[in-house]
Amino acid sequence: MLEDRLRNVRANTPLVHNITNYVTVNDVANAILAIGASPIMSDEPEDVEDITSICGGLNINIGTLNKNSIEGMRRAGRRANELGHVVLLDPVGAGASRLRTETAASLMDELELTAVRGNVSELKALATGSTTTQGVDANEADAVTDENLDQMVEFAKSYAKTAGCIIAITGAIDLVADSEKCYVIRNGRKEMSSITGTGCQLSGVMTAYLVANPDNRLEAAAAAVCAMGLAGEIGWSHMQEGDGNSTYRNRIIDALYNMTPETLKEGAKFEVR
Amino acid sequence: MLEDRLRNVRANTPLVHNITNYVTVNDVANAILAIGASPIMSDEPEDVEDITSICGGLNINIGTLNKNSIEGMRRAGRRANELGHVVLLDPVGAGASRLRTETAASLMDELELTAVRGNVSELKALATGSTTTQGVDANEADAVTDENLDQMVEFAKSYAKTAGCIIAITGAIDLVADSEKCYVIRNGRKEMSSITGTGCQLSGVMTAYLVANPDNRLEAAAAAVCAMGLAGEIGWSHMQEGDGNSTYRNRIIDALYNMTPETLKEGAKFEVR
């Protein structure tokens, strides 16, 4: 049950080590706190092994990668693997530059990942070598739609099998798959794309859900996606005359903060394929 | 017409590459999204050439420069020049440290800039070698006032001629000039200086306006300044009892989000000299 996945986050207060971009890092930290988990940020190669050791999971986001932080990602990832921790990769901008594509690909090769979460263009770039990514946003031509849904579910499952981890493709329709099973999720609002960082927040939140639910990882990842989308819906319902994307940003994190397991249960819109 | 400059931003969704400081980067991203454009951040030298290639414009802000990002600024700038892209420089703190003054000056030498936007002390430091900058704020003694307006308009035009690009000097009275023509703009509120980053946001927003309006660049830069100042006025009108600078920050970005071409047309306060 999805609601139990949230219950476990609130009960266990997982500590999440984030190596993430400096654009959305504050929102990632507050989103992780909002769900009842605890964030720590560290990217210096000489610091990350100690830090990741005291955490339950590692969230690697390459949104503003640099040479030093890439080395930090490697070292933290290896140590997290040695310790059997959750490791999530958010390949921001894969397909948009060679450095991003290669860094994401080599982290997927070298590390044992629990999940990869990105938009459809990023995931296609990694799976197929296509380079349709437009900056950090998905290319509309790639979008998951009702028309191509069967095919995209197949893609998600098959890439999950190849990659050996959960694949979460988020957009208007979200797909969260392992090699056998795919959650098709229809929470969220299109206005969420007018805010920077809802994807980055989701990656941090999903890492916490994965840590808190070791026996139900696919469901935990799906629950995180439903919760984030639902927070977007609830946050929007609180918008007033004159409010815009900056207030919406606050409203979404506020909705994560106030979300109860019951709210999540009632609001989650998904099917399993 | 200023309102057409905004129409073109919303119609064209320009993609803006930002190499900007980590203090205000989130607000810069949300401000760019608010006006209907799209931001991407990247400062690693090995990443910036690919990233700037898929964008329409480059916004270079030296607010928290370091050795690595300075090299990123150079490489991104050169590539953007090769591709004929818009390049804007925001020389944060020029005059306050040797590294900032020299970095800004050398970027102006090496690159073909479309515009430079800063406060009056920063621009004077670059134009005349004066060092009256107080931290990242303008020195009051430098302020553009009704008393020195003729002289400052002349300074703006003459520096635009020397520098070979648009010069935007923002403060209580804003000046946006090329060598021939100067917009004198009186939008905005003094309370905007109680928030970090309205200048940085304007630089990102102005880059998007410049990209979307290749045939009307001076007017586009002026429209961006009017829009930001007007957002400050509209945002303030939504402030309630107990609100302060943090809520005001959100209100300004919200006002950018909700601004229509008609609102901009009616609210812009400027004369051309």
Place this chain on the structure above:
Amino acid sequence: MLEDRLRNVRANTPLVHNITNYVTVNDVANAILAIGASPIMSDEPEDVEDITSICGGLNINIGTLNKNSIEGMRRAGRRANELGHVVLLDPVGAGASRLRTETAASLMDELELTAVRGNVSELKALATGSTTTQGVDANEADAVTDENLDQMVEFAKSYAKTAGCIIAITGAIDLVADSEKCYVIRNGRKEMSSITGTGCQLSGVMTAYLVANPDNRLEAAAAAVCAMGLAGEIGWSHMQEGDGNSTYRNRIIDALYNMTPETLKEGAKFEVR
């Protein structure tokens, strides 16, 4: 009188140089602006000496330290010492990694600090070599309580004596001590820990208070702690149905912005031991 410490901040607009983490840096800047002071951020070793020279105080926060910024902290600290400036250290995560503990300890050795502000686990790690820090949060077992208050007041005074500077230990009960005298402060709300960065904001704010009150430093540090806690109380009183930690973040900075010396005088809850 505590209220005079705030009056002096508003009257003198101290300029504070911050070498701080990229997670909470925007909130630190807006909090410093909210109290009527002025922030500047710079961490590049070749930039920091010039920048710190034009400031009144230096706030060093090791929350996302890296090799380059550590060198920046050293150089800025030495220059600030030569100039007799206020230097405050916020040892984020000391006890959680070797690099953090050693960096904090060596900065304490090499520099003449005005104050160290951290949570109880960080301060214990530095004073006693214990490593109970849980990520960037204090370990509950370390908490200052009514039961161990006498003993913790003694610890704060004795560590202030050893370290030769003001020691500020913040949590549910805050202690601000020099070797002779300890303020025991009971402002604040537990919900402040659901926001990232209230501690970092306090360090920036405290640096400004210390700069503006050269003749009353211990009282200035205590006033800053009372003001931050009181802002947490006032901010909470403005919370409405549906608000969460993101809105609370804004409300706290708003409360700093609107705080008058009279509000601080009436709201401060402290005793001196």
